[in-house]
Amino acid sequence: MFDCIIVGAGPAGGTAAYHLAKGGKSVVVLEKESLPRYKACSGAVSPQVQQWFDFDFTPAISLKAESVRYTWKMDDPVEVKLDTQEPVWMVQRDVFDHYLIQQAQKQGAEIRDNTAVTGVEFKGDHWQVNTVNGTVEGRYVIAADGATGPMAKWLGFKERKSRLALALEVPKSDTNSKEIHFDFGQVKNGFIWNIPKAEGYSIGLGSLRGGDLKDMEKIVKGYAEKSGLDLSSCKQHEGAICVWEGQEKLHTQNAVLAGEANT
Ligand SMILES: Cc1cc2nc3c(=O)[nH]c(=O)nc-3n(C[C@H](O)[C@H](O)[C@H](O)COP(=O)(O)OP(=O)(O)OC[C@H]3O[C@@H](n4cnc5c(N)ncnc54)[C@H](O)[C@@H]3O)c2cc1C
Incomplete structure (x- = not known):
């Protein structure tokens, strides 16, 4: 037992x-x-988790991001340098x-x-x-x-009520950035996020309120194209998110x- x-x-x-x-x-x-x-x-993992462990997470971190860009329908950018002791982990x-x-x-x-x-x-x-x-x-x-x-x-x-979210894994390109991007305005009650990794980008999309989203695939692919990302070898996955x-x-x-x- x-x-x-x-x-x-x-x-x-x-x-x-x-x-x-x-x-x-x-x-x-x-x-x-x-x-x-x-x-x-x-x-995207908060580095705050390190305080709960006595071993080093470095071998499991793909990239660290120090800045975030916010846009409204891909326009009107606001860039924020993260003023934290440790950058956000991308895993x-x-x-x-x-x-x-x-x-x-x-x-x-x-x-x-x-x-x-x-x-x-x-x-x-x-x-x-x-x-x-x-x-x-x-x-x-x-x-x-x-x-x-x-x-x-x-x-x-x-x-519990879970909500559907979409994840697109886009392999590394020459223009890999280390900046997290959140775009608002294209997704009702939600947003698009783009998390850079050493291996490429994880682009996701989800809503936090209301019914499940329609046209998720179209929106996320439109986002990737506008961002100049090559989708020819990307992988698409659906996942559930529970909101507190x-x-x-x-x-x-x-x-x-x-x-x-x-x-
Ligand atoms: C598209 C998308 C993007 C996200 N992005 C982020 C992000 O950037 N940052 C962030 O913090 N969170 C993000 N999340 C949320 C995050 O993925 C979850 O909060 C996290 O995975 C929860 O961890 P967990 O250990 O509770 O469950 P999980 O990681 O889901 O692990 C549960 C495990 O249980 C196993 N399991 C299920 N049923 C059984 C069974 N019957 N028997 C045995 N095993 C079983 C599953 O196979 C799985 O391995 C995202 C979620 C989605 C869908």
Whole structure:
């Protein structure tokens, strides 16, 4: 029996696994994908996260950005130099998340990928977690299975509303900049973001209110073309985003929701 079963090997699951294993607890992380796994995400990470860890994230950072450009319908630019001690980190999520999981592994956490969780049952004083590879037992469960994971529902929490966002990965060009760009006015109740990485650009688009966006693909491709980016070998992904909608209970008997699973 494990002290804690963590479902999901994203940043929330990796963080929980790292700290629990470091604190001497027996931990297993169950992840449905094969690791390292792609995650539709632009990968802009606040450097503030470093304060919660005693290892250096440098090997997992693709690029650091020191300035942001804001535009309205690609016009009227406002450029802001970020006056922070440490620039904003740009990461490739497969690299970043896997690096964090490897740190947890070094502390003794067991990682089981290709292991989708299919259900959970409370057995009086512990949880039985059912997976495609058999059952796992643990005193506590951390549900870190992201915006569309099934754990919150299985644990009895109310249905969350996730919103669709689009991510376009554009490979590196000669004109790679180190500037983050936010464009407003083209997306109703939302915006377009362009996050530079050493490997290229992650362009994303999403809305924060109202119904799901229409014409996402057309808008994001129009943006890329106006920005002079070559889309011939870009990859397009859809992802879900959960927006925080106020205080809610995030725990139940011996179980807690973590990361985007709790928004
Ligand atoms: C297009 C887009 C752009 C974004 N850009 C940014 C950004 O620039 N900066 C930022 O901070 N945030 C960004 N986000 C949000 C960010 O991606 C999430 O907040 C973050 O990934 C949440 O981390 P997490 O660990 O909670 O969940 P996730 O990273 O989603 O990890 C959950 C894990 O659980 C696994 N899982 C799910 N179901 C099961 C199951 N049944 N059994 C086992 N495993 C399971 C999944 O495979 C996944 O690996 C973006 C999101 C999108 C969609």
